[in-house]
Amino acid sequence: MRRRYLVAGGLLALLGAAGAFWLVAESEHTENKALIYSLAATASLSFVFTGLVALWRRPGNRTGVLLAATGYLWMLGALTTSNEPWVFTLGWLVNSAAFGAFGHLILAYPSGRLESRYHRVLVAVVWAVLLLPALALLLVGGTDEVCLDADCPQSTLTVWDSGGAARVVLAVSSLGAVVVIALVLAALVVRWRRASAPLRRALLPVFAASAVPLILLAIGVAIHELAGADPRPVEYMAIAALGGVPLAFLAGVLRTRLARAGVGDMLLELARGTPIRDAIAETLSDPTLEIAYWLPDEGRYVFADGKPVPEQDDSRHVSLVEHAGRPTAALLHDPLLADERELIDAVTAAAGLWLDNERLQAKLRAQVEFLETTVDTSPSLLCSLDREGRIANLNLASTRASGYDDQEEVRWQPFWNVFVSPEERDDSRRRWEEAAPIHGAASFEHTFVNRAGQELTIAWSTAPLYDEHGNVRNVICGGLDTTERRRQYRQLLASEERLRAAIEASPVAILEVGLDDCVAMWNPAAEEMFGWSAEEVLGGPVRHVPPERNAELHELFDRVRGGEIYTGIESTRLRKDGTVIDVEISAAPIHDAGGDVVGHLALFADITERKRHEEELRASRARIVEAGDAARRQLERNLHDGAQQRLVALSLSLRLAQSKIGSDPATAEAVLDSARGELAAALDELRELARGIHPAVLTDRGLPAALEALATRSPIPVKIETPDEALPPPVESTAYYVIAEALANVIKYAQASTVTVKVCRDGDCARVEVADDGVGGADPGAGTGLRGLADRVEVLAGALAVESPPGGGTRIRAEIPLKPGPEG
Amino acid sequence: MIADDHPSFRASARAILEADGFEVVGEAEDGAGAIAAARRHRPDVLLLDVQLPDIDGFAVCRELCSNGARPAVVLVSSRDACDYGALIEQSGARGFIPKAELSGEALSATLAE
Numbered sequence: 001m002r003r004r005y006l007v008a009g010g011l012l013a014l015l016g017a018a019g020a021f022w023l024v025a026e027s028e029h030t031e032n033k034a035l036i037y038s039l040a041a042t043a044s045l046s047f048v049f050t051g052l053v054a055l056w057r058r059p060g061n062r063t064g065v066l067l068a069a070t071g072y073l074w075m076l077g078a079l080t081t082s083n084e085p086w087v088f089t090l091g092w093l094v095n096s097a098a099f100g101a102f103g104h105l106i107l108a109y110p111s112g113r114l115e116s117r118y119h120r121v122l123v124a125v126v127w128a129v130l131l132l133p134a135l136a137l138l139l140v141g142g143t144d145e146v147c148l149d150a151d152c153p154q155s156t157l158t159v160w161d162s163g164g165a166a167r168v169v170l171a172v173s174s175l176g177a178v179v180v181i182a183l184v185l186a187a188l189v190v191r192w193r194r195a196s197a198p199l200r201r202a203l204l205p206v207f208a209a210s211a212v213p214l215i216l217l218a219i220g221v222a223i224h225e226l227a228g229a230d231p232r233p234v235e236y237m238a239i240a241a242l243g244g245v246p247l248a249f250l251a252g253v254l255r256t257r258l259a260r261a262g263v264g265d266m267l268l269e270l271a272r273g274t275p276i277r278d279a280i281a282e283t284l285s286d287p288t289l290e291i292a293y294w295l296p297d298e299g300r301y302v303f304a305d306g307k308p309v310p311e312q313d314d315s316r317h318v319s320l321v322e323h324a325g326r327p328t329a330a331l332l333h334d335p336l337l338a339d340e341r342e343l344i345d346a347v348t349a350a351a352g353l354w355l356d357n358e359r360l361q362a363k364l365r366a367q368v369e370f371l372e373t374t375v376d377t378s379p380s381l382l383c384s385l386d387r388e389g390r391i392a393n394l395n396l397a398s399t400r401a402s403g404y405d406d407q408e409e410v411r412w413q414p415f416w417n418v419f420v421s422p423e424e425r426d427d428s429r430r431r432w433e434e435a436a437p438i439h440g441a442a443s444f445e446h447t448f449v450n451r452a453g454q455e456l457t458i459a460w461s462t463a464p465l466y467d468e469h470g471n472v473r474n475v476i477c478g479g480l481d482t483t484e485r486r487r488q489y490r491q492l493l494a495s496e497e498r499l500r501a502a503i504e505a506s507p508v509a510i511l512e513v514g515l516d517d518c519v520a521m522w523n524p525a526a527e528e529m530f531g532w533s534a535e536e537v538l539g540g541p542v543r544h545v546p547p548e549r550n551a552e553l554h555e556l557f558d559r560v561r562g563g564e565i566y567t568g569i570e571s572t573r574l575r576k577d578g579t580v581i582d583v584e585i586s587a588a589p590i591h592d593a594g595g596d597v598v599g600h601l602a603l604f605a606d607i608t609e610r611k612r613h614e615e616e617l618r619a620s621r622a623r624i625v626e627a628g629d630a631a632r633r634q635l636e637r638n639l640h641d642g643a644q645q646r647l648v649a650l651s652l653s654l655r656l657a658q659s660k661i662g663s664d665p666a667t668a669e670a671v672l673d674s675a676r677g678e679l680a681a682a683l684d685e686l687r688e689l690a691r692g693i694h695p696a697v698l699t700d701r702g703l704p705a706a707l708e709a710l711a712t713r714s715p716i717p718v719k720i721e722t723p724d725e726a727l728p729p730p731v732e733s734t735a736y737y738v739i740a741e742a743l744a745n746v747i748k749y750a751q752a753s754t755v756t757v758k759v760c761r762d763g764d765c766a767r768v769e770v771a772d773d774g775v776g777g778a779d780p781g782a783g784t785g786l787r788g789l790a791d792r793v794e795v796l797a798g799a800l801a802v803e804s805p806p807g808g809g810t811r812i813r814a815e816i817p818l819k820p821g822p823e824g
Numbered sequence: 825m826i827a828d829d830h831p832s833f834r835a836s837a838r839a840i841l842e843a844d845g846f847e848v849v850g851e852a853e854d855g856a857g858a859i860a861a862a863r864r865h866r867p868d869v870l871l872l873d874v875q876l877p878d879i880d881g882f883a884v885c886r887e888l889c890s891n892g893a894r895p896a897v898v899l900v901s902s903r904d905a906c907d908y909g910a911l912i913e914q915s916g917a918r919g920f921i922p923k924a925e926l927s928g929e930a931l932s933a934t935l936a937e
Contacts (some may be wrong), residue, residue, distance in 0.1 A: 640875070644902045645830045652836035653925040659843055671839075678832070 006052045006779060013048035013075070025296075027081035029152045039236060040074065043243035044098075047071030062112025066105040067249060067808020073098035075123045085153040089138055090633060092155065096130035097218075102242070103184050105692060110336065111203050111247075122183055129180045133173030155822075174225045179217040197338045201285060209248035213241035221286050263346040264669045270354050277304075280347055290316075293355075294327040301330050315471040323352035328359070333777065345638045381458060381479030384465075389432045391473060401458065403450030415477065419805060421448040430629035439464040439475045445482065457483045500771030509604050512590070515561070517541055529583075529606050531576030540543045544573045548579060550709065560587045560600040573604065582611045627788045640688055650675050703732045707757060710740055714749060714755070721758040727766050731816050734796055735759055735768045738789050742770035742812045745785060750774025750810060751786035761818070765798075768814040778804035789814075825850045825895070827858035827884070829877050837871060837926055840921075844928020855879035859887055867895050869935065872917070872924075874901040874908065883914040884928035887914040898934055900926060 014615040024030060051068030054061065077098060103126040107119045114120045134139035142165065195203055216227045220234035250347025266283040270276060281289040292301035293810055294310045309318075309330070321328045329351065337344060381398040383391050390412050391398075399407045402418045410418055416428035420705050424446075435442070439462070447457040458479040467473040503510050504523070509529040512521035519542055522534040530544040537543055545553050549571060553774045559566060567586040573579060587602040652677035661669040690696065698706035704722040711718035727735065739757050746755050752774030760767050778786070789812075790800040798816035826841075826848060828834050840850045843874040850865040852858035855876040870888070885897045897917040904937055905920045906910060911918050919934035 147830055443921060640902060641830075645833060646904045649830070649832040649836045650925040652833070652926060655927060656836070656839050 001140065003056070005055050009052050010049065010056075013052075013068075014043055014423050016072065016075040017045055020075050020081075021079050023081045026083065028083050030081045033561055035236065039239045039243065041078065043239055044074035046243055047074060049192075050249050054249065058141055061110075063249065064112070066101060066112060067246060070098055071246075072100040072106055073101050083153060086156045088153040089156045091129050092138060093131070093134055096134055097127075100127040102210075102245075103180070106206065107184065107187060109206050110199075119187065122187060126180050126184065127174035129173070133169055133176065136164060136169045137173070140165040140169060142169060169787050171225065174221045178218050179220050185214060194440060199334065202336065205248040205251045206245070206272060209241075209245045213238040213245065216241055216807075226580040245578065252635055252659070259468060263350050265342075266347065266404050267350055267354070270350075276351060276354060276358075280331065283347055284331075284333060285335060289334040290333065291351075292330045292332060297327075321348040321352045321355060323356040326762055328352050328355045342459055346484055354568075357681055359560065377480075377775045381477070381481070383415065383477045383479075385415055385475045385477060387436070387472065387474075389416070389429065389475075390419065397481075398479070401450060401456055402480070403452030403454060417480075418451075419448060420446065424448075437472055439472050456481060457486050508607075510601060511537075511542075511604075512599055512601050513557070514599040515540065515597075517557070521601075526604070529575075529581070529604060530573065544575070546572060546574050549573075556585070556587065557600075560602075561597050563589055563597060565589070570607065581606055582608045586620075620794055623787065624630055624795065625790050626790070635689065635693065638685075638692075642685040643682045643689070646678045646685065650678045650682065653678065698732065698736050698747040703736060704724055706736055707739060707759075710743060711757075714743055714747060716752055718743065719754065719756045721756075721760065722762050723766075725761065727761070728818060729797060731766050731818060733794050734798075734816055735766060735814070737792060738768055738800070738812070738814050739770055741789055745778070745809070746770070746772045746774060749778070750776075752809070762815075764818050766816045766818060768816070769811065771809060773809045774806045775806070776804045776810050777806040778810045788811075825852070825856075825858075825861060825865055825869070827852040827861070827876070827881075827912045828871075828873040828900070829853050829875075830873075832839040833873075833923065840926060841871075841928055844931075846928055849923065853877075855881070855884045858884050862888055862895055869931070870897045871931075872897050872899050875898055876902070882911055885915040885917050889920070896935055898931065 008746055020041060021037060025031050025139060027033065030036065034616060047069030048068050051064045051066070051071060054064030054067055056064075074478075075093065076094045077091065078683075079087050079274070080095050082088050091471045100123070104114070107112050107123060109223050114123060127273045135157075138155040138157040139159050141155050141161035142163070166698070188211065192200060192207060193205060216234055216238035220231035220238060223229045223234065224231035245335055247602060266279045267431045268500050269279040269282065274282075277289065280291070281287055289302060294301055294304050303309065309332070313332075315335070317330040317338045319331045319333065319338070321330060331344070331348060331351070333344075337572045373396045378395060379397055381401050383398050384393040386392045391410055393410070393412055394407060396407075397409060402410050404410050404418075414424040414429070441461070441463045443461045445459045447455065449455050460477055460479045462475050462477045464472040465474040465476055503523045506523060506525055507528035509519070511526050514520045519537045520539075522532075522537050524534075527533050532543060542553070552571065556566070556569065565586075565588045569585040571583055571585055572580050573583045582603040585602060586605075587600050588600060590595045590599045592598045635688045657668045657671040657675065660671065685823045695706050695709065697709045703718070703726070707720050707722060710778055726732070739759075743755060743757075746752050750772045754773035755770065755772045758767070758769040758771075786800075786802060793800045793814050793816060796816050798814060801813045802810070803813075804810040825836050826834050828837070828851075831853075832849050834853075838851070846869075849867050850861045852861045855878045857875060858872060858876070867890070872881045872884060881899055881901075885899070888895065888897060896917075899912060899915070899917045899920045900915070900923050901908070901920070902923045904922060908920075919937060921930050921934055
């Protein structure tokens with residue numbers, strides 16, 4: 001409420017008091033003017049001012065209004081002292097209204113509101129009991145019955161002046177007054193009994209102060225009605241007692257101020273370790289007090305046991321505890337304490353400070369615990385060194401790495417005694433001293449043998465910690481155990497090195513191709529095979545693929561990138577000089593750690609030579625078949641032209657002889673004689689043919705005898721050397737044909753005078769040589785004879801060589817392995 | 825007339841056929857000679873060997889038949905008729921006699937067919 005209204009209310013009260021003083025002073029029907037005025041003025045003014053003070057202190061509380069109203073109504077009672085009849089009548093009507101306001105006041109205390117239907121009915125009854133008899137008495141002109149002073153003015157409302165009716169009204173009025181006083185007192189007793197401790201403390205002075213004048217008033221009415229005694233002394237005492245009631249209210253108000261001093265005690269209690277709920281409950285005198293705490297993350301309040309605060313609870317009043325504009329907690333307390341706003345504010349402010357402090361401490365504790373846990377569970381080594389390089393603190397990982405069992409054994413040892421090998425400790429200490437006093441951040445890796453005998457490599461990083469003056473207080477050392485990593489790295493290097501050496505030394509061309517189709521590796525064998533150096537091809541596309549092989553290349557790339565490993569793919573590749581070589585390709589994909597293909601290795605074997613051998617072998621076999629065919633043709637021809645013709649002629653001769661034998665025996669005899677010659681010639685030719693197919697002497701008597709037979713038939717003298725030991729049949733056979741063909745050539749072309757034939761064993765080989773002293777100049781590639789011989793020799797994995805310089809004779813040499821070769 | 829590259833056969837055949845009453849008007853030792861002699865001597869019958877050094881008997885036979893000079897050609901060979909099959913019929917020859925079976929009788933029988 002604004003202060004000027006309060007000031008106006010005060011001035012109005014003083015004005016009323018002055019008016020009352022004037023009325024009392026002028027009154028012609030008032031006895032004991034000084035006493036009445038002093039009592040009434042004191043009581044009414046004390047009500048008004050107490051009410052105004054209450055309104056000033058608690059603008060929302062209607063207790064002040066009721067207090068002030070009681071005071072103002074009381075002043076209106078002074079109107080009964082007026083000499084004017086209508087003023088007197090009005091004064092009589094409102095004379096008792098102050099008691100109605102008073103009853104309302106005490107029933108509504110301390111909130112100023114009637115809190116139950118019964119109380120509201122009771123207040124209405126009080127008003128009725130006060131106003132209705134007064135009105136009735138005025139209507140029957142009975143004021144003189146109660147006006148004990150002599151010259152009371154007449155009621156201006158009198159309609160039926162009847163002393164009897166007035167006495168009935170008065171009796172009813174007195175009975176009603178006693179009944180309502182009893183009812184109000186009973187209501188006060190009921191409220192008292194139901195009140196909580198802090199409420200009782202608030203109610204006690206007011207109820208006590210109010211009960212006294214009410215009882216006195218009841219006594220006054222009772223003795224007047226029952227004993228006919230003058231009630232005024234008792235009424236004066238009641239009025240005097242009423243005057244003390246506002247003081248009780250004032251005491252209630254002042255009590256809040258005093259209680260605020262209790263907040264200081266509360267903080268002292270908290271500092272002594274009293275739980276905050278107990279300390280606040282003590283300060284507020286509310287043993288039912290509860291504290292709910294604010295959960296910022298969830299945006300709600302919970303009790304200390306985690307239970308949520310009920311949404312609606314009329315039996316509890318909630319006061320919020322805030323600190324620095326943030327909700328901290330809420331106090332759930334007796335609703336009556338809500339009227340003690342200042343006390344609650346003081347308590348919540350103190351609680352806010354304390355709880356925030358506790359919250360910060362808890363946060364700090366949690367942070368410290370978090371850091372401690374982090375440091376101890378860290379796989380990294382963490383040490384704090386003092387300025388002398390001693391280990392002031394270390395974590396579990398550091399203790400383990402030190403090889404000591406107990407952390408305390410390590411503490412206060414110089415860092416270098418624990419983590420540096422003995423021969424390097426002096427260096428380490430000197431570096432420490434050189435780094436002082438700045439101890440700037442540093443990193444180094446160090447290998448040492450710890451107390452438990454393990455060799456460890458630790459990568460250290462150091463950083464200084466400063467005190468408030470900016471001086472280095474500690475140096476923090478963080479270490480990472482890289483022993484295993486270094487070992488693995490060395491192994492990896494070694495295995496890579498082995499692989500690299502294998503690839504470098506490989507006779508197989510090896511190259512790596514990335515997913516971008518570029519060459520990532522090109523080994524020396526590849527340089528050798530394809531002619532491009534590594535510098536020429538690395539990082540670029542493959543250059544050794546003939547254009548017509550591009551489609552095949554990409555199909556192979558797709559296969560290997562799909563994860564397939566393939567071997568033995570035959571293809572052709574280009575050399576730098578433009579020649580094409582036959583290659584056999586194998587390839588395997590290269591996977592990364594995740595299993596994805598990142599490229600592939602391709603291996604090339606040059607199979608050009610092998611291909612050539614295969615081709616030669618095919619040609620040789622074809623020639624052998626051809627030679628066989630030719631030999632058979634020759635044989636058929638020889639048979640047809642030789643023995644067969646002779647046998648045909650023989651047949652005709654015999655037929656002729658047969659026809660002549662009777663008529664001309666001499667002719668027949670001549671024909672038969674010629675026929676015998678034909679037959680002998682046919683037999684000779686057949687023998688010669690058989691020898692050409694396979695010499696019987698070779699089969700029956702061996703190579704030396706067969707060669708002797710050849711020599712016998714040769715027109716040129718032949719010198720023969722043969723081994724003592726027999727050669728394997730295929731070798732003998734081949735040697736025979738080589739010699740026979742060579743001799744035939746000598747006889748046909750060489751114009752030689754002598755021929756030498758040598759056959760000898762030389763280790764695993766048989767050597768055959770036919771040398772003549774003829775004209776030479778034989779060309780091994782020209783005729784089919786020598787070529788056929790070479791094929792025969794090659795079938796047995798042997799080799800034939802011809803030396804035939806013009807004019808220098810011809811020398812044919814054959815080397816035939818005694819054991820069959822892979823192709824034999 | 826006899827055309828064969830083997831002199832011994834020509835002598836034997838002449839002796840056999842003359843003994844059986846045939847007159848041998850000429851001899852030839854190769855295909856070209858056979859064609860020239862046939863044109864010169866105009867024989868009634870030409871005894872022609874299939875295998876000749878220059879051109880074979882079938883070609884000689886075809887040449888003679890197409891030229892209108894029409895000796896009766898009888899092919900002879902030391903091989904069997906079945907070695908040549910249809911070639912003998914296609915050549916236009918009158919017949920085939922294996923050499924070993926040659927006689928005046930066999931020649932008359934072949935010409936009579």
